[in-house]
Amino acid sequence: MTHSLTIRRPDDWHLHLRDGAMLQAVLPETARHFARAIIMPNLVPPVVKGDHAAAYRDRILAALPDGMTFEPLMTLYLTEDTDAEDMAAAHASGLVKAVKLYPAGATTNSASGVRDFDKVRGVLEKMAEIGLPLCVHGEVTDAEIDIFDREAVFIDRVLDPIRKATPGLRVVMEHITTSNGVEYVKANDTDLGATITTHHLIINRNHLLVGGIRPHYYCLPVAKREEHRLALRAAATSGDVRFFLGTDSAPHTDPNKLSDCGCAGCFTAPNTMSLLAHVFEEEGALDKLEGFASLNGPAFYKLPVNSETITLTKGDVAEFPDKIETGDGPVTVFDPGFPVHWHVTA
Numbered sequence: 202m203t204h205s206l207t208i209r210r211p212d213d214w215h216l217h218l219r220d221g222a223m224l225q226a227v228l229p230e231t232a233r234h235f236a237r238a239i240i241m242p243n244l245v246p247p248v249v250k251g252d253h254a255a256a257y258r259d260r261i262l263a264a265l266p267d268g269m270t271f272e273p274l275m276t277l278y279l280t281e282d283t284d285a286e287d288m289a290a291a292h293a294s295g296l297v298k299a300v301k302l303y304p305a306g307a308t309t310n311s312a313s314g315v316r317d318f319d320k321v322r323g324v325l326e327k328m329a330e331i332g333l334p335l336c337v338h339g340e341v342t343d344a345e346i347d348i349f350d351r352e353a354v355f356i357d358r359v360l361d362p363i364r365k366a367t368p369g370l371r372v373v374m375e376h377i378t379t380s381n382g383v384e385y386v387k388a389n390d391t392d393l394g395a396t397i398t399t400h401h402l403i404i405n406r407n408h409l410l411v412g413g414i415r416p417h418y419y420c421l422p423v424a425k426r427e428e429h430r431l432a433l434r435a436a437a438t439s440g441d442v443r444f445f446l447g448t449d450s451a452p453h454t455d456p457n458k459l460s461d462c463g464c465a466g467c468f469t470a471p472n473t474m475s476l477l478a479h480v481f482e483e484e485g486a487l488d489k490l491e492g493f494a495s496l497n498g499p500a501f502y503k504l505p506v507n508s509e510t511i512t513l514t515k516g517d518v519a520e521f522p523d524k525i526e527t528g529d530g531p532v533t534v535f536d537p538g539f540p541v542h543w544h545v546t547a
């Protein structure tokens with residue numbers, strides 16, 4: 202039985218760091234284990250231009266505690282007014298590594314997102330030309346589409362047409378939650394990848410709704426049926442290079458989660474690597490963890506893998522804080538609902 206595992210230092214290919222006091226509190230939780238992360242741009246107001254991304258990057262680096270290293274990989278928030286030249290310049294300078302597509306109304310702070318996909322066609326064509334990846338929140342927002350079907354419908358109605366209309370566009374389907382997402386990735390080429398979160402490998406919709414509603418398990422896309430969770434586990438542990446870790450760690454304060462209209466997001470930054478080791482061990486695939494967390498993402502983004510390593514060790518039950526305190530209020534750490542024995546020890 203494996204009790205210790207050393208892997209290249211992982212990266213998080215989908216992360217919400219927020220800003221201000223929240224950023225200050227949550228950044229060390231990621232920087233402790235991760236070398237780099239793709240930083241989501243859904244601030245208020247959103248990060249839409251190169252100079253916004255540069256200023257946000259500076260704020261992130263200023264919030265990094267002494268002695269920690271971390272490289273934020275910045276993204277721009279795609280709007281119907283995105284300036285293709287500004288975007289291309291931000292990419293050419295090395296600042297911006299991806300552009301994020303939120304369908305308007307899909308999730309937290311997505312009001313500036315895209316309603317009419319024809320309006321972003323020129324920007325998408327420019328991205329294909331310069332090799333700048335598009336990160337997609339893959340859910341339709343039409344009121345008549347059931348929330349549990351929104352990812353599958355998005356693939357058929359939006360994603361596939363966009364990809365067919367924009368040859369060469371490199372796309373990451375963010376936080377896939379369904380077997381439909383897995384199958385769509387597998388049926389296509391290496392211009393299409395997908396991130397998978399830690400929490401979607403652990404919870405299904407019963408965890409969210411049976412025996413009382415669990416606001417801390419509410420995220421978007423919402424967790425689906427068990428068969429979908431199993432499909433995600435199979436994909437993540439398969440060794441297929443098109444699947445890689447994007448935690449979507451998305452902190453909200455407890456008052457904002459525990460309200461009449463609670464925010465979507467699971468805060469998994471503190472315990473993600475321990476949870477992943479648990480999941481991959483359960484699947485008999487500890488040897489695939491390094492690919493998923495540390496190798497496949499850099500390969501997709503055409504970045505070097507990290508030279509440092511981390512070591513995970515199996516031992517006594519790991520203790521994680523229930524909450525972390527932030528200047529904005531407490532943020533509850535994702536509780537997997539089972540004991541975890543893996544520790545990041547080096």
Ligand code: DOR
Nearest residue numbers: 308309420421451465466
């Ligand atoms: O659960 C989520 N939280 N899903 C998202 O797409 C956004 C995120 C957030 O920003 O809180």
Ligand code: ZN
Nearest residue numbers: 217241449451
């Ligand atoms: Zn997200």
